[in-house]
Amino acid sequence: MKLSFKGGIHPLRELHEGKGKTHSQPIRDFVPERVCIPVDMHIGTPSAPCVKKGDLVKLGQVIATPVGGIGIPVHASVSGEVISVGPRQMLGKTASTCIEIANDGKDEWVELSPLGSVDSAPADKIVQQVKDAGICGMGGACFPSHIKMMIPEGKSVDTIILNGAECETFLTADHRLMLEEPQRIVDGLRLIMRAMKVSTGIIAIEDNKKDAIKVMQEAISGLEGIRVAVLKTKYPQGGEKQLIDAVTKRQVPSGALPIDAQVVVFNVGTAAAIADAVIHGKPLISRVTTVTGCVNTPSNLRVRIGTSFQDAIEAAGGFSEDPGKIFAGGSMTGLCIPGTEVSLTKANNGIVVLNQKDAVKKQPTPCIRCGRCVEACPSRLNPQFLNALNDLSDLAGMKKHNVMDCTVCGSCSYVCPAKIELCATFKEAKEKITARRV
Ligand code: SF4
């Protein structure tokens, strides 16, 4: 049976034309001559640089140390010379402190400290190893993974879900990772389960990736407590709450977290990074990202963290048309980048280039009260009503009607025949409510 959730959309054009450009493209390594690594790639206080201009660093060396309770370190993604430490415009509204390193081409690793195999690594040391490796959610969430692995007092977890849905338009990085490197993913899942003392692990994959389903089923063959769940292809099937609903039939209540449904979700790429950290002692220095849209050679690249968008686009053959808009991520939840000098971070699963024609925004017209946005909302909100409250600048009313549960998935905007920018409106309202403590 194909599992699913209530609401959602079928962005068919993007699924067929978007993913089709790269789903058969094997992962290709790309190493740039220079990286520019932000120290604020995770949710929480930015890390503190511990290197300066002129220092020589090895691959995997700590270049910024954790700050605050949920902080994680940042590591050099190439070996070479630090050429600058300072502010640069990245994806955020304010500049990020970045560490720029000129690659010496040697890929000389710092001394690594593996913990052991999947079965021999001491379970009580796995969480610290994950923290030391600087791992955060690679599906886009950027939440430090070691925090997710620590079960708070009074809570319990009985299921780990690995998110291999990859419902975002255009992206195929997780699809290729499951096809080509399934053992890393399964090892990572088993290590998470051991560290958290959880006996059920589920790898959830949409049914438009039949080859990946088969490969992952083979990879878990004979392993007790682990199974593959086949999901209906629907956007946003990979949203945490939608995934938990589809796979376990449990609802995460308004304002609550997945752990309140006794579930913790990790991206498949995050699980693979956890396996590297524990089994090989390797910190997070690279990731697979899809570079597609209007580029000459749409690709799945394994890029070093801190590679510029410009270098990654050139590695994919350069622009095939004049770009109109470039997204970090897919076209539904991705952010428009301010310029191609911004860097790929731990959470960047894709670069999507739209041509000028596709990038043109349609002018919104008045709401016709068709209700399509209500039907599409996977968070069971009423976007039409929330938008009316926003027009009245009624932030308190929006909060009362659960705008904070909006996952900014964009489904409402996608289906709206009046082309009202519902999703962007709710994103802004959430930021204002948080900043003003409404
Ligand atoms: S963007 Fe928010 S309001 Fe719109 S469909 Fe997604 S969750 Fe619902």
Ligand code: SF4
């Ligand atoms: S989809 Fe657009 S036009 Fe239809 S009710 Fe929602 S906001 Fe109004």
